[in-house]
Amino acid sequence: MNRASIRAEVRRRLGDNTAFWTDANINDSINEGLEEMAEASEYYETSETENLSASSPIYDLSSLLDNDILRVSSIWNTQKEQWMQPTGPHLLNRKYARWEAITGEPESYYFRGLWHLRFFPKVAASSGTFTVYYSAVPPLLALDTQSPGFPEEYHYGLVEYALYDLLSQDQETNEALLHWAEYLGYEAGLFRWVKDRGNRAGVMGDNSAGI
Amino acid sequence: VTTRQAFREKIEYQLADTNNKIWSDADLNAYIQEAYSLFIAQTGLLWGQSYLNDRADTAVVDLPADFFKVDRVLWNYREIPELTPQELRFRDARYMTQTSGTIYGYLVQQEAKDQLRKYPVPSTDCPTDGVDTRNTRLDYFKRAPSLASDASVFACPDWCLKHIRNWVMYKAYSQKSLGQDLKLAGHFRDRFSRAVARTVRRLGLVDNERVGVLGGAGEKPRAIPTPRLPWEFGKIVRRF
Numbered sequence: 001m002n003r004a005s006i007r008a009e010v011r012r013r014l015g016d017n018t019a020f021w022t023d024a025n026i027n028d029s030i031n032e033g034l035e036e037m038a039e040a041s042e043y044y045e046t047s048e049t050e051n052l053s054a055s056s057p058i059y060d061l062s063s064l065l066d067n068d069i070l071r072v073s074s075i076w077n078t079q080k081e082q083w084m085q086p087t088g089p090h091l092l093n094r095k096y097a098r099w100e101a102i103t104g105e106p107e108s109y110y111f112r113g114l115w116h117l118r119f120f121p122k123v124a125a126s127s128g129t130f131t132v133y134y135s136a137v138p139p140l141l142a143l144d145t146q147s148p149g150f151p152e153e154y155h156y157g158l159v160e161y162a163l164y165d166l167l168s169q170d171q172e173t174n175e176a177l178l179h180w181a182e183y184l185g186y187e188a189g190l191f192r193w194v195k196d197r198g199n200r201a202g203v204m205g206d207n208s209a210g211i
Numbered sequence: 212v213t214t215r216q217a218f219r220e221k222i223e224y225q226l227a228d229t230n231n232k233i234w235s236d237a238d239l240n241a242y243i244q245e246a247y248s249l250f251i252a253q254t255g256l257l258w259g260q261s262y263l264n265d266r267a268d269t270a271v272v273d274l275p276a277d278f279f280k281v282d283r284v285l286w287n288y289r290e291i292p293e294l295t296p297q298e299l300r301f302r303d304a305r306y307m308t309q310t311s312g313t314i315y316g317y318l319v320q321q322e323a324k325d326q327l328r329k330y331p332v333p334s335t336d337c338p339t340d341g342v343d344t345r346n347t348r349l350d351y352f353k354r355a356p357s358l359a360s361d362a363s364v365f366a367c368p369d370w371c372l373k374h375i376r377n378w379v380m381y382k383a384y385s386q387k388s389l390g391q392d393l394k395l396a397g398h399f400r401d402r403f404s405r406a407v408a409r410t411v412r413r414l415g416l417v418d419n420e421r422v423g424v425l426g427g428a429g430e431k432p433r434a435i436p437t438p439r440l441p442w443e444f445g446k447i448v449r450r451f
Binding site for chain 2: 098100
């Protein structure tokens with residue numbers, strides 16, 4: 001479904017023949033639903049390559065990355081061609097009391113707040129790159145021809161969210177909450193799909209899909 | 212970048228009260244600031260660093276204006292532990308005047324809420340301000356900046372604004388007025404709590420993604436190896 005067909009479905013379910021709700025109203029609600037589903041399921045995954053810098057050991061990803069970051073899942077060191085290990089200051093303190101003063105090719109990383117990335121060791125010279133794999137809030141649906149980036153089965157979640165959002169604006173509380181409950185079902189379904197869309201459930205000893 | 216005014220107008224639209232017949236701008240501004248502060252404090256989303264430059268014979272220093280909570284304190288690249296006044300009284304009764312060229316710890320208890328005490332008192336100035344070498348650095352979680360005017364912008368990404376709005380909706384719908392709707396108020400409160408829990412879980416997930424080694428248990432954080440008092444020092448020990 002594209003944005004136009006999702007909007008048409010919302011309007012049909014609202015019984016809104018008189019265009020009480022404008023297209024812009026409904027589009028806003030659809031996009032808010034898209035953002036909510038993305039945040040809950042982290043379905044939108046992407047990667048970007050950035051330069052290593054010696055000027056500051058802390059990297060502010062909010063200014064480096066193109067998308068609104070939700071969570072970094074892994075980081076690749078392109079020089080060493082290996083994955084960096086997530087770590088934390090407490091673990092590093094155990095090994096090297098003054099680890100912040102050590103320089104070298106980065107092997108591990110940790111985060112502070114949402115955006116502040118720090119590598120260990122820090123680089124001595126500004127050369128080389130690293131690739132960040134992360135989940136993000138996807139670009140919103142700006143055109144009627146655009147579709148959400150997850151399977152159509154869950155597009156109805158956006159319909160339900162828009163209905164909930166519009167009816168709650170109208171203080172049709174009971175109806176709104178009914179659609180919210182429906183939306184949560186789709187959200188949970190998409191969450192499961194993101195985690196289980198491979199064949200992990202078939203691996204012996206792995207019952208993460210609850211099968 | 213969203214301004215307070217743009218955000219408030221969006222909420223007024225959501226509340227179907229664009230003419231402020233039920234909720235005034237002042238009411239909504241107060242709820243917005245409350246929600247913003249709450250969300251940032253509960254999630255630890257904003258973080259920063261500041262140098263507490265060492266000055267000879269000055270133990271107590273002011274914390275940054277946006278300080279909320281200590282993450283780490285370092286001296287000369289090394290993390291130093293938080294000490295309590297009780298510990299220090301046993302260790303060094305003159306801890307408030309004892310000077311040294313090396314800082315071993317810090318105190319926040321028994322100090323003003325926006326101050327930190329270095330222990331011992333630095334005997335010399337740091338070589339260079341704003342540099343880690345023989346100097347004290349504070350890593351800290353920030354509080355939400357004040358949204359003082361309609362032109363003030365939010366320091367968090369746009370996806371957080373939806374959660375902040377949910378708290379504002381909760382407050383607005385629970386306010387005694389013609390627009391009161393306690394059922395919707397409760398719903399929006401639940402959504403806010405859910406978003407906080409989700410954000411906190413997500414921020415903590417990086418640690419959980421550490422790759423385990425077959426047969427090896429994950430390393431657990433423990434106190435850094437700094438000199439400590441004997442385990443029973445100054446404590447009442449039960450004897451049988």
